[in-house]
Amino acid sequence: MRAKFMDALYHTLCSQLPSHKQIVTLLEAEGEEVKELFDAADRVRASGVGNEVHLRGIIEFSNYCIKNCCYCGLRKSNKQLTRYRLTKHEILETAEKASSMGLKTIVLQSGEDPYYTGEVLAEMVIKLKSRLDIAITLSVGDRTRGEYQLFREAGTDRYLIKHETSNPSLFSRLRPGTNLQDRVERLTWLNELGYQVGSGCMVGLPGQGPDTLAGDILLMHRLGVEMAGIGPFIPHPHTPLSSYPGGGLEETMKVLAVTRLVLPQAHLPATTAVGSIHSDGRKLALCCGANVIMPNVTPMKYRPHYQIYPNKACLTDDTGDILDHLSLLITSLGRKVATDHGHSPNYKSLN
Ligand code: SAH
Numbered sequence: 001m002r003a004k005f006m007d008a009l010y011h012t013l014c015s016q017l018p019s020h021k022q023i024v025t026l027l028e029a030e031g032e033e034v035k036e037l038f039d040a041a042d043r044v045r046a047s048g049v050g051n052e053v054h055l056r057g058i059i060e061f062s063n064y065c066i067k068n069c070c071y072c073g074l075r076k077s078n079k080q081l082t083r084y085r086l087t088k089h090e091i092l093e094t095a096e097k098a099s100s101m102g103l104k105t106i107v108l109q110s111g112e113d114p115y116y117t118g119e120v121l122a123e124m125v126i127k128l129k130s131r132l133d134i135a136i137t138l139s140v141g142d143r144t145r146g147e148y149q150l151f152r153e154a155g156t157d158r159y160l161i162k163h164e165t166s167n168p169s170l171f172s173r174l175r176p177g178t179n180l181q182d183r184v185e186r187l188t189w190l191n192e193l194g195y196q197v198g199s200g201c202m203v204g205l206p207g208q209g210p211d212t213l214a215g216d217i218l219l220m221h222r223l224g225v226e227m228a229g230i231g232p233f234i235p236h237p238h239t240p241l242s243s244y245p246g247g248g249l250e251e252t253m254k255v256l257a258v259t260r261l262v263l264p265q266a267h268l269p270a271t272t273a274v275g276s277i278h279s280d281g282r283k284l285a286l287c288c289g290a291n292v293i294m295p296n297v298t299p300m301k302y303r304p305h306y307q308i309y310p311n312k313a314c315l316t317d318d319t320g321d322i323l324d325h326l327s328l329l330i331t332s333l334g335r336k337v338a339t340d341h342g343h344s345p346n347y348k349s350l351n
């Protein structure tokens with residue numbers, strides 16, 4: 001086992017794509033091997049993307065959703081959730097405040113909410129880009145290719161839409177009415193349209209094991225994604241998956257670390273989800289491959305209602321306090337808060 005692990009690690013560190021079997025071996029690291037894996041990922045992070053940590057402020061602007069994903073608290077069948085939408089004015093004001101605090105990326109995220117038509121979102125992006133020196137990421141789920149094109153032409157720089165799981169039957173069971181093939185096609189469209197594309201998966205989903213997780217990592221490599229959000233599945237009490245166990249910290253860190261080895265130049269966040277299952281979750285993630293944090297800048301009164309999963313980190317802190325706390329955390333690790341937009345290499349902005 002030890003020889004196999006060393007072989008898989010060495011192979012990957014020589015910039016060769018590991019096989020599915022080798023990735024499974026890395027994910028099954030035990031004892032001392034786990035530390036070796038994390039240290040290797042940290043070194044690859046330093047050489048691939050450097051010591052800076054990028055802060056991307058996320059505005060969760062609507063928790064309405066027409067989808068019924070079995071894992072998510074925003075699913076339309078959850079009648080116990082208080083729904084909200086930010087007005088255009090509130091979105092602008094929130095983004096202005098975040099930008100004035102030095103954030104160089106704003107992520108606009110929501111449930112799948114057709115209330116915000118393609119035109120409305122594109123106008124919003126145009127307005128934000130004309131007023132503020134920021135990169136914009138959209139994360140609003142499934143839209144048509146025409147809408148993705150509209151967002152891109154409006155100046156949207158990045159799009160986040162996780163593939164969630166590379167197991168096609170699990171994908172369709174967990175996301176009723178949708179399939180993995182369509183999701184992969186959307187990721188391909190986004191790439192063709194010139195976005196910096198973000199995918200990712202949850203770790204610890206029911207019925208998922210190292211085999212599927214190795215498939216997740218290889219799929220992200222095949223798609224050439226520039227960002228990958230890897231977070232633990234956290235069961236939500238008002239969903240069909242409420243009684244399943246969630247993903248573990250070490251398991252999530254291993255997937256993150258192997259993803260870093262396979263995608264040395266990708267932007268990998270220390271996710272809010274990993275910070276929600278362990279008080280040091282984000283710090284630990286920064287030490288095994290992550291180089292991004294996404295502080296929540298949503299107006300405080302709405303934050304408790306964006307309950308994708310329970311006990312989400314950052315539900316109470318003021319944006320200024322969160323940023324101070326994160327700066328301290330980052331400098332305590334001998335790293336620096338990035339001051340640029342944090343685009344991926346080779347990215348061409350449209351404005
Ligand atoms: N509606 C959009 C964006 C909001 S959901 C979309 O689905 O893409 C953003 C992410 O939250 C999803 O990609 C999913 O990976 C994550 N998520 C949802 N429910 C979760 C849960 N119970 N535990 C952990 N992550 C979850």
Ligand code: SF4
Binds near residue numbers: 065068069076110
């Ligand atoms: Fe809606 Fe996204 Fe939650 Fe699915 S994961 S229910 S699309 S918010």
